[in-house]
Amino acid sequence: MKQSSGKGLISFAGGMPNNDLFPVKQIDKIYNSLSDDTKKLCFQYGPTTGYPPLIRSLQKMMLKKGLPAKTDKILVTTGSLQAISIITQEFVNEGDIILTENPCFVGALSVFETYRAKIIGIPIDEEGIDIDALRKVISTLKRPPKFLYITPNFHNPAGILYTEKRRRALLETLSGTDIILIEDDAYGDLYFDVNDKPLTRPLKSYHAYDVEIIYTGSFSKILGPGFRLGYMLSSPEIFEKAETIKQALDACTSNFMQILAQHFIDEGYLTPYLDFLRKEYSERKEILQRSLEEHLPDGIRWIEPKGGFYIWLRLPNELSASAIFKDCLEKGVVFVAGKTFDPENEEDHNLRLSFSNMPKKEIEKGVVLLSKVIKNHLKVSMLYDTNT
């Protein structure tokens, strides 16, 4: 596997932004225009809940999305993963049940596993979580689950965007169940077509008063993961306990990173940067989409994403994503096999292609290599079919 760590490797694996897309120049400008007093604040401890001017900026952004950011409270965290970790520590004891989508963001799964929760994955289709399956699970469980964790906007790994109908059906289903909904919105701002923006409206903005929703967000996709900045919006009761947990986890989030992020928003850099990102990711998606259409053999299905970082391929049942991964690695192209995102670690017929970290000119080359490997596996499987 001489290519596996070499420069020649084409990687659809990483769910991170490409280094060349970061707003380095904007942050340079911001940093160098900070007053001496503000710079000193960068070096100092801040409040556990977050740097107050950043909280105010987040509040404004949330109000624009229809979120109840005046009545509910914002906690700044070191990434949305810390928010998920705090929520889990707040609600989950060993053996408690957590519902997730299947497939599910692997970072969240690893948090839930660390707290020794029992995870039950509910299938999703192109419109969102399978409501019938969810109802069935809820009705058969003897102990109620502590929460349901979902990523309705440009799902990682499945790339889907929940329809409005499905959002409403989900809220109806949760109504009166006491199951808290964790709504992870790390990708919501990264729609490709501005006409789709209304479709990204958070469930927490639907005013479903009898469903408790904790909304989480992140700067990792709209500024840079290196800032380690995220946030959660929750009821004051949940917020207060979360603050105590945050205090014991790391006292507070870096003032330095919060101050740069706050200036990035308030000095008007975020809006044009998001436009830039949408265009860049949209172009990458287009190239990947066209390449897949051109080179993949029949029988491979996927849903063209309307935003985010990922295309999720569904292989025919006779093919194994793990086996294809091994051969692809030999040929110099990698992705993440679907098993990773299955709470049961079983489902082996999917693969996640991330286009976010991919130089445009390499995309088609990667798809050609991938397609060849898949075609070989199809041939072998047909031979096997003939022989049996």
Place this chain on the structure above:
Amino acid sequence: MKQSSGKGLISFAGGMPNNDLFPVKQIDKIYNSLSDDTKKLCFQYGPTTGYPPLIRSLQKMMLKKGLPAKTDKILVTTGSLQAISIITQEFVNEGDIILTENPCFVGALSVFETYRAKIIGIPIDEEGIDIDALRKVISTLKRPPKFLYITPNFHNPAGILYTEKRRRALLETLSGTDIILIEDDAYGDLYFDVNDKPLTRPLKSYHAYDVEIIYTGSFSKILGPGFRLGYMLSSPEIFEKAETIKQALDACTSNFMQILAQHFIDEGYLTPYLDFLRKEYSERKEILQRSLEEHLPDGIRWIEPKGGFYIWLRLPNELSASAIFKDCLEKGVVFVAGKTFDPENEEDHNLRLSFSNMPKKEIEKGVVLLSKVIKNHLKVSMLYDTNT
């Protein structure tokens, strides 16, 4: 209490560096000399265990202190509090016993309480933890404690420096008990007299092979708390589990902050900055020490610190630190009452004066106010004595 939040308040309360002492200009220089590629790295995810060049710099620093940084492993954390939190999550279940010093760093106490440990505080004297008391507690416990948490260098709040004899006696006491020692060395570099440097030698460098020691450190006191950077050094086994926990807590520590810290060390800024800090803190300590000698009434005892941030006053038994705190707040001077640092939250005859965040010219003024309040309390207590 009109002065309690106003600018006129003289505060011996905060255990943080003064804003005016931060190396703002040095970090400015470093930031603006980073290459474009390094800046891009600042924005990106990094390895869970830490930014490799920072780990190498930490390793060098640790080897100079005699620490086994070649065989043991370094994990970078968001402050030493996160290291303590990770260690607690790794070893402690609800109801497990943790031994601490009494008094003890309140941040650690709040972590241990969050994980619902049973905390037993062991008294300390001017040479370190009380070995007889420790032996007695260990011998009477039915279940062995999970670990002992100590701050041997310039203790927070007590300001003491463990003697070498006490360090050795502690290691002998722990030998063969399976009690892990957590050695928190947040202040070790802040000795006032270079001749005392050898006295700060970490217990983990004593090569006590049958005592498991986890060593923690921080950038909060030698660069800035706003960076949220700390680290732990432990055996590979403890490190591996800690890495998994860190992964689920926040994926990784900010690359941005790690890269600035690494350049701060490697470009030679740390060493002169430490000299500067030692001088500044030493001067503040001198002023506070002389002011206390001059103004405090007889009967108040303290040990002149050899480094760190704190002077710990012991009141006569008839005085209450909480009551003095209330009156001091009215007069416009604050400190932290000793109860805060007592795991039982009872001992009310001590107060912690922090000189780290104190402008030099305010120190004596604060001591005069404090002394007046204490003298008043002494008078009242003598009156009370006469009447009974």
